[in-house]
Amino acid sequence: MIEIDDKIVSADLLRECFACDLTACKGICCVEGNAGAPLEIDEVDTLEREYPNYRPYMTAEGIEAVERQGFMVVDEEGDYTTPLVDDAECAYACRGEGGVTLCAIEKAWQEGRTTFRKPISCHLYPIRLMRFSNGTIGLNYHRWSVCEAARTCGRKLGIPVYKSLREPIIRRFGEEFYRALEAAEELLKQQ
Incomplete structure (x- = not known):
């Protein structure tokens, strides 16, 4: 997990690959x-x-x-x-x-x-938001069997989950948060 401001982000959003493939699913x-x-x-x-x-x-x-x-x-x-x-x-x-x-x-x-x-939860999918009692928001990667084609396509293209969802992430959390995700990915690559 990675903490960015008041958000807890699953590292899987930076490590796992995903790209919707509507022709398949x-x-x-x-x-x-x-x-x-x-x-x-x-x-x-x-x-x-x-x-x-x-x-x-x-x-x-x-x-x-x-x-x-x-x-x-x-x-x-x-x-x-x-x-x-x-x-x-x-x-x-x-x-x-x-x-x-x-x-x-x-x-x-x-x-x-x-x-x-459209509803932000649909736009952000497969990211699911979780709200904690202290106001913190968790961003989790939801793995669903119906999205296997998207995982395969994402791996083939080398696109991490968060990069495939750039537009909805910015829509919901802003450009600065997205840049923080990019920086976190770079730090993970260096480890």
Whole structure:
């Protein structure tokens, strides 16, 4: 573990490789799992406010799930998560070319229909955030079998987890934090 400011970072984010390979996995991370994607408290209001902008990209089943369950649900641990369709697919999912599952919110963002890209937990994946009672945030590498193709692709390309997630890390924690991760990687290489 590496400490940067008020954050505890798993060294695996610097050592392990990862690069999403949608052609191989088809976006299965938006379909499988035992709960929806974690949501930050402020994202719930944003999801509701921006709903008219990304709703046209959602599936009929996703729209029905949101209208029945709400823009978020509370999971077994008391955390806010995205609602699911039939306890599987994220309600905010949509279909892309070749049967790839994509995020309807991000698709609307790409087309300039919303300023909200997608929940930060989705953008940061496979980094999962953990909040400690003292206010410290932990950044952990979540290994999920459905992402084996991403690990293989990352190793092939030599891209550490954190480098493949540069944009969402900066979005959530800022440029200075990302530079601190780069410096930490250099220090690890020297050991």
